[in-house]
Amino acid sequence: MSEMRQVRLSGFGGQGIVLAGLLLGQAGVMEGKYVTGSNSYGAQARGSGCKSEIVFSDHPIHYPHLIIADILVAMSQGAYQTYDEEVKESGIILYDRGRVVPNMELNVKQLGVSATEISLKKLKNKQVANIVMLGALVETTGIVSPRAIRKAIALHIPKRFQALNLKAFHKGMELGKQINA
Amino acid sequence: MVRAMEKYIRTGVKATPFCPGCGHGILMNSILRALDELNMDMKKMLFVSGIGCAAWIPSPHFNGDTLHTLHGRALAFATGAKLYNPDLCVMVISGDGDLSSIGGNHLIHAARRNLDLKVVCANNMIYGMTGGQVASTTPKGFKSSTTGEGNPHRPFDLCKLVAAAGATYVARYSVTQPLALIQALKKAIRHVGFSFIEVLSPCPTQFGRRNLMDRPEEMIQDLLRRCISEEEAEGLAEKELSEKIITGEFEP
Amino acid sequence: MISRWIKSPFPKGVYYFSGNEAAAEGAIAAGCRFYAGYPITPSSEIMERMAVRLKEVGGIFIQMEDEIASISAIIGASWAGAKAMTATSGPGFSLMQESIGYAAFTETPCVIIDVQRAGPCTGQATRVGSGDIMQAKWGSHGDYQVIALSPWSVQEMYDLTLRGFNLSERYRVPTLVMSDEAIGHLRENLSIHSKVEIWDRKKKRGRPPFGTEEEGGVPPMPAFGEGERLLVTGSTHDAFGFRKTDDPEVHSRLVDRINQKILRNRTEITETEDYYLEDSERAMIAYGFTARTSLYVVHQLRKEGRKIGMLRLKTLWPFPEEAVTTLGKRVKKVIVPEMNLGQVAGEVKKFCACEVISLHQTNGEVIGPETIMEMLKKI
Ligand SMILES: Cc1ncc(C[n+]2csc(CCOP(=O)(O)OP(=O)(O)O)c2C)c(N)n1
Ligand SMILES: [Mg+2]
Numbered sequence: 091m092s093e094m095r096q097v098r099l100s101g102f103g104g105q106g107i108v109l110a111g112l113l114l115g116q117a118g119v120m121e122g123k124y125v126t127g128s129n130s131y132g133a134q135a136r137g138s139g140c141k142s143e144i145v146f147s148d149h150p151i152h153y154p155h156l157i158i159a160d161i162l163v164a165m166s167q168g169a170y171q172t173y174d175e176e177v178k179e180s181g182i183i184l185y186d187r188g189r190v191v192p193n194m195e196l197n198v199k200q201l202g203v204s205a206t207e208i209s210l211k212k213l214k215n216k217q218v219a220n221i222v223m224l225g226a227l228v229e230t231t232g233i234v235s236p237r238a239i240r241k242a243i244a245l246h247i248p249k250r251f252q253a254l255n256l257k258a259f260h261k262g263m264e265l266g267k268q269i270n271a
Numbered sequence: 272m273v274r275a276m277e278k279y280i281r282t283g284v285k286a287t288p289f290c291p292g293c294g295h296g297i298l299m300n301s302i303l304r305a306l307d308e309l310n311m312d313m314k315k316m317l318f319v320s321g322i323g324c325a326a327w328i329p330s331p332h333f334n335g336d337t338l339h340t341l342h343g344r345a346l347a348f349a350t351g352a353k354l355y356n357p358d359l360c361v362m363v364i365s366g367d368g369d370l371s372s373i374g375g376n377h378l379i380h381a382a383r384r385n386l387d388l389k390v391v392c393a394n395n396m397i398y399g400m401t402g403g404q405v406a407s408t409t410p411k412g413f414k415s416s417t418t419g420e421g422n423p424h425r426p427f428d429l430c431k432l433v434a435a436a437g438a439t440y441v442a443r444y445s446v447t448q449p450l451a452l453i454q455a456l457k458k459a460i461r462h463v464g465f466s467f468i469e470v471l472s473p474c475p476t477q478f479g480r481r482n483l484m485d486r487p488e489e490m491i492q493d494l495l496r497r498c499i500s501e502e503e504a505e506g507l508a509e510k511e512l513s514e515k516i517i518t519g520e521f522e523p
Numbered sequence: 524m525i526s527r528w529i530k531s532p533f534p535k536g537v538y539y540f541s542g543n544e545a546a547a548e549g550a551i552a553a554g555c556r557f558y559a560g561y562p563i564t565p566s567s568e569i570m571e572r573m574a575v576r577l578k579e580v581g582g583i584f585i586q587m588e589d590e591i592a593s594i595s596a597i598i599g600a601s602w603a604g605a606k607a608m609t610a611t612s613g614p615g616f617s618l619m620q621e622s623i624g625y626a627a628f629t630e631t632p633c634v635i636i637d638v639q640r641a642g643p644c645t646g647q648a649t650r651v652g653s654g655d656i657m658q659a660k661w662g663s664h665g666d667y668q669v670i671a672l673s674p675w676s677v678q679e680m681y682d683l684t685l686r687g688f689n690l691s692e693r694y695r696v697p698t699l700v701m702s703d704e705a706i707g708h709l710r711e712n713l714s715i716h717s718k719v720e721i722w723d724r725k726k727k728r729g730r731p732p733f734g735t736e737e738e739g740g741v742p743p744m745p746a747f748g749e750g751e752r753l754l755v756t757g758s759t760h761d762a763f764g765f766r767k768t769d770d771p772e773v774h775s776r777l778v779d780r781i782n783q784k785i786l787r788n789r790t791e792i793t794e795t796e797d798y799y800l801e802d803s804e805r806a807m808i809a810y811g812f813t814a815r816t817s818l819y820v821v822h823q824l825r826k827e828g829r830k831i832g833m834l835r836l837k838t839l840w841p842f843p844e845e846a847v848t849t850l851g852k853r854v855k856k857v858i859v860p861e862m863n864l865g866q867v868a869g870e871v872k873k874f875c876a877c878e879v880i881s882l883h884q885t886n887g888e889v890i891g892p893e894t895i896m897e898m899l900k901k902i
Binding site: 281339340341344348350354356376377 | 556583585589595598599600607622746747748752755757765
């Protein structure tokens with residue numbers, strides 16, 4: 091099976107988009123997939139538009155950038171509006187419920203995930219909305235296994251934040267189960 | 272006492288390239304005497320220089336490792352060599368233009384790092400090699416091939432500059448003060464940290480000729496007259512002081 | 524002179540590294556133990572990783588006051604015996620040129636990674652370009668040679684940095700890894716094997732460090748502090764390093780040798796890759812990131828039955844003349860896509876008998892598949 095899946099994570103600087111992309115790509119490599127990942131952001135480190143694009147394949151990837159998304163994650167209204175039309179028909183959009191008002195006329199599957207809200211209310215930390223979203227993404231798309239994400243968290247997240255991130259990831263997965271049911 | 276200095280001179284070297292009356296030869300001699308008095312092992316000495324007449328003091332003459340680099344960059348090359356092999360005793364010998372103008376940024380940063388480099392700046396107050404253009408060390412009012420009416424700008428006080436940047440041994444002497452100069456060179460060699468010695472060296476060809484000191488001995492006499500110690504400077508009136516050059520040790 | 528195999532200093536495995544991180548790891552594997560650099564986007568991650576890794580392996584790291592100081596420091600360290608590297612991008616690469624000439628003329632092994640960004644001048648600091656290819660060859664004054672390699676993947680950031688050190692040590696020449704922002708910042712699978720092959724400069728006591736019997740030879744290179752009383756100068760010098768600034772014969776012999784030692788070994792140094800060239804009527808010649816796009820396009824067109832292929836240049840300097848000449852005889856048209864106004868296309872024209880078309884883009888973005896498709900349709 092030569093499947094290629096292209097994922098675009100988008101939002102604004104400071105939301106942890108790049109980190110989520112790193113964990114996702116790392117998880118793919120840990121599962122033996124070929125992965126390419128690239129990021130882009132505005133000039134400031136915080137606040138301007140930001141995206142992380144990851145391509146997964148069972149074979150070496152020639153063109154390493156995303157051509158059209160199978161999966162779009164939008165963590166801000168701006169990001170949603172910029173990229174909502176660049177998704178395959180068979181694709182899926184996951185958006186942050188508290189931050190994005192979706193366009194219901196789009197002809198793709200769309201799922202609202204209360205990532206920021208859960209992060210703030212349940213985890214008492216606004217920094218892990220990205221990881222909640224990652225949990226929902228993994229649960230609803232099966233792009234990589236939860237186990238691989240857990241391993242990636244162990245590799246890339248500083249020890250003192252690992253428990254929080256694992257918790258956020260599991261909350262996201264639960265959320266994914268609910269909305270996808 | 273006659274000293275056997277040949278061992279410090281590279282085999283094959285016959286004469287120095289300096290003009291008659293140039294102070295760089297006296298400086299060369301002083302450096303070798305300081306090394307001899309400390310019994311330094313030339314096999315562990317690395318001499319780094321930039322570009323200019325002064326940069327030829329060690330290269331090819333000195334019988335250790337010599338690295339003759341690019342104009343202004345001697346300190347950067349020396350930093351790499353010293354950091355990688357701390358067993359080397361690294362001495363940088365170059366001109367005023369080389370070290371303080373084109374290489375000025377490297378100079379203040381090397382001083383700031385206080386890496387163990389022994390820097391000897393042969394200051395002839397002019398760009399000697401390129402034909403006597405004004406330098407960052409040419410005193411105000413003096414003539415050069417690019418300041419026919421006299422230099423309109425103030426010169427650097429190199430010792431103050433490097434001391435402010437963090438050098439931990441700083442001294443200034445003239446080649447007309449050879450004994451004090453040799454003592455200072457020995458101190459710099461023994462000092463662990465960034466040491467800087469500014470050595471006033473006459474250039475009759477490019478500097479003297481344009482400033483009413485055509486003959487080599489006139490420049491020597493001028494330096495003898497103008498170079499005074501801090502103590503000697505104390506009682507002097509401002510006007511008298513303005514034409515003097517204060518020599519001595521400024522750091523530590 | 525022979526190479527030796529050593530245990531990889533980084534554990535064997537498959538990693539998800541950025542190109543810049545991989546380059547640092549390739550350097551460490553090659554035995555690089557001295558790094559001097561100055562921050563500049565998009566290369567800084569190399570310096571940041573080297574700062575950490577050199578500490579771990581007992582090497583020396585220093586952040587210098589500018590790029591001139593950085594390259595000068597690595598040349599000094601190289602003569603003190605180190606395998607040494609710096610990394611930069613356009614503006615810094617420009618500042619380094621005089622010292623690159625010094626390294627070439629004094630035959631000093633060292634590696635410079637240029638993570639190219641959109642120039643000229645400060646240009647677009649975070650955006651991609653490959654406008655430094657001609658500068659890599661001609662940036663310093665006078666006639667000299669360098670080796671310049673062009674990685675197209677994260678794996679090659681590792682492999683070619685490692686190879687860059689090996690070539691640099693073998694031929695005593697500054698070696699440039701001409702990367703770009705898109706490859707430097709790309710993350711991808713990186714395989715690190717348990718063993719790596721490395722070359723070290725040869726040393727021979729008492730032999731002249733700047734001359735050989737053979738015309739295109741590489742002399743041995745001792746280090747400072749070994750008792751050889753080295754005489755190193757960037758002025759014209761004889762075999763022992765004595766300045767000879769008005770001897771025409773010494774000058775022409777030296778200039779000739781530092782050029783010939785690279786040009787005569789061109790087949791050993793240059794590497795190219797062929798894709799579908801057996802039956803191609805048209806071929807692309809590409810390098811770096813753009814070769815990824817080109818290969819993607821070639822695959823797509825092959826599916827449609829088009830007879831198109833690709834020659835990838837892994838080495839840019841010395842220029843792989845033979846491969847390009849051969850291709851020029853085989854196909855009717857050669858297309859050279861690149862992120863500059865045709866720098867390599869111009870070189871290809873020198874060696875290709877067939878028609879050569881330059882497809883260029885200088886907007887700070889990578890050339891995407893659609894752009895190449897479109898360009899191809901027009902011709
Ligand atoms: C980049 C560069 N610019 C200019 C020169 C030309 N140049 C050679 S020597 C020199 C001046 C040297 O003056 P200084 O360092 O004071 O040494 P001196 O000859 O006076 O002893 C200059 C400008 C050069 N070699 N390289
Ligand atoms: Mg001078």
